[in-house]
Each structure stands twice: as C-alpha cells, then as structure tokens.
C-alpha cells in the first residue's frame with residue numbers, strides 16, 4: 267500500500283485541494299482518498315500538484331519520424347502537401363521514431379492516447395505498450411463517390427491487422443468533412459458499433475469553411491493539383507461541420523479535432539444533434555501549422571467538453587500534454603487551471619471510453635499519478651511533469 271500527499275491534489279470534484287491524501291495499492295489502484303490528517307504513518311509527501319495521468323486524445327504516432335521536417339506557419343494545405351510528399355522513410359527509422367515518441371509520452375505522464383493510423387506502422391509497438399490506445403483507422407477518398415468502396419476496403423484491411431492489447435480499442439473514422447464521400451461515410455458508419463468513439467478533423471483552416479460556403483478556395487486548387495475535380499460536390503452555404511453532422515451517429519462518442527475556426531453557433535448546432543460530443547484541441551499544432559488558436563471562450567460559453575491532443579511530431583515540437591496546457595494558459599489565461607486539468611484528464615478519458623480505469627482519482631481506478639512541479643500560484647509556466655506511479 268502507498269500513501270501520497272502533496273501541496274495540492276486535483277480531485278474528481280474538479281477542484282484542487284490542499285488537505286487530502288491518496289491511498290493506492292502496489293499497482294497504483296486507488297483504494298481511497300482521505301483527509302491528510304487521517305493518513306497516519308508512512309506517508310510520502312510530494313512538492314507540487316498531483317493530477318491523474320494525462321489523456322492525449324489526438325496523435326499520429328506513425329508520423330513521428332518527420333519531426334522538424336515540415337516548415338512552421340505555412341497553413342494547412344501546404345502542410346498536407348509536405349506530409350504527403352515526404353512521409354516515406356525506411357522501416358527502421360519509422361519504428362525507432364515511434365518508440366522514442368512513445369517514451370516521451372510515458373515520461374511526461376500520458377497514460378492513454380487517441381491515435382490516428384492510416385497504416386500499420388504503429389501496431390507492433392501498440393501490441394505490448396504500457397499506454398492504453400484508441401486507434402482510429404482514418405479513411406479519406408477526396409470526396410470521390412466512385413472511390414468510396416475501394417477506399418473503405420483498403421482501410422478495413424489495415425484495421426484487420428491490429429493485435430489489440432487488453433483495454434485498447436479501435437474504430438474506423440472519417441478524416442475530415444472536406445475529404446470523405448457520402449459513400450465512404452456510410453461504410454464507416456455501418457462498420458462501427460454504437461459505443462465506439464469517432465474522431466474527425468474539423469475546421470482547422472479558413473479554406474475548409476470556404477469550400478462549403480462557396481465551393482471555391484484553396485481546397486479546390488489543392489484537389490485539382492493532383493487531378494481531382496469535385497464534380498458531384500455542391501456547396502451547402504454553411505460552415506463545414508454542418509456537412510458532417512448528418513453522417514455521424516448520435517449514439518457514438520464523436521470527437522472533433524482542432525476546431526480552430528469553430529463558432530458558438532457551430533458548437534450549439536453540433537451538441538444539439540450529437541449529445542455525446544467532445545472537442546479535442548491541439549494548441550501547439552495549431553500554432554505550428556496555422557499560427558492561430560481556437561477561441562476557447564466559445565467552448566466555455568456552450569458547456570462544451572474539451573480534451574487535449576498533441577497531434578503528431580510532424581506538427582509539434584513535443585508530445586506532452588502539460589506543454590499544451592502551458593500554451594493555452596499563455597495565450598488565453600482566462601481559462602481556469604481546474605478547467606484545463608479537466609480537459610487533460612477526465613474529459614479525455616470519457617472521450618475515448620477509458621474512464622472505467624482512467625481520468626480521475628476515484629476508488630477502483632488505476633489512473634496513474636502525475637506530479638506537476640515548479641508551479642507558482644496557478645501558473646504552469648515553469649513546470650515539468652513526471653509519473654509517480
């Protein structure tokens with residue numbers, strides 16, 4: 267049995283306490299949360315803030331070998347072009363980079379990951395990992411109806427090759443509103459169960475909304491550059507997320523990723539149709555690619571459930587949830603610390619359906635205990651995080 271106290275502990279009521287102690291068994295299972303004064307002997311006192319293990323709800327682990335290879339600040343379309351043309355590499359280089367990236371996540375206190383996969387590259391590492399993974403096999407056919415079935419079959423073959431570790435999950439997901447045909451949406455929908463999580467990239471760049479409002483802009487040129495004409499596409503006159511809503515299942519947990527340009531109206535409309543909605547924010551990746559951030563006030567105003575993602579090492583300087591919280595706090599410091607911690611822990615666990623064991627200090631869970639050191643009042647600026655158990 268272990269007993270931990272700390273200067274402060276973030277508990278499952280969503281608040282930070284300074285008078286509590288956590289009791290765990292040798293494996294880190296929470297046996298109890300009690301008053302510090304009742305903890306008795308053999309208590310380990312830690313300096314800093316204790317929080318449950320972090321949940322990284324958006325990553326592309328298979329792109330880890332491209333760290334530092336793609337320019338910052340170019341915007342999403344040049345970024346995608348760069349990824350497509352430079353993602354090839356030797357098997358050993360890819361596997362080494364995946365292992366290193368995983369270690370980085372483990373060492374900084376991440377306990378679970380929502381990971382996008384287009385290929386099988388990460389499956390070897392995932393089969394024996396200490397992290398709990400939700401693998402999203404991501405499908406796109408550039409909105410070509412005639413390619414929908416063939417594209418689905420190609421990704422279903424990737425899906426079928428995974429050897430799922432205990433506690434991990436997998437689903438087939440659409441890439442983004444601008445890259446999936448109706449046929450492909452339908453096949454994805456039919457392949458998944460109601461209790462799956464569906465992740466989809468959303469409203470990351472102005473040309474995405476422009477395409478749906480007017481039928482013109484950067485994505486039309488982007489598709490044309492590799493010979494795809496958007497023949498059957500009709501602009502809806504509404505923002506891009508509206509086009510995705512009829513294709514998503516209200517019974518699923520739906521996880522929208524990035525949401526840089528998402529408005530309050532978009533959030534309300536989505537949450538009306540899809541009650542089980544989560545919004546993953548990837549602040550550092552947004553700065554890396556587009557040099558802009560979402561307006562988090564829109565999400566606070568609508569009681570939206572935000573989660574935190576690192577995105578990949580192709581579009582970030584590190585895979586570290588604490589660094590994401592620091593960036594949000596630096597640029598939009600009105601977001602309370604307790605709210606940021608909620609996004610980083612229990613909301614992420616719920617989004618992935620991993621809140622049975624992760625996300626909060628609740629009796630019976632094994633959430634991991636992470637120590638944030640170096641805080642000054644509620645500022646994360648000079649902090650580091652490490653796993654205690």
Ligand SMILES: [Zn+2]
Nearest residue numbers: 326382467577
């Ligand atoms: Zn992504």
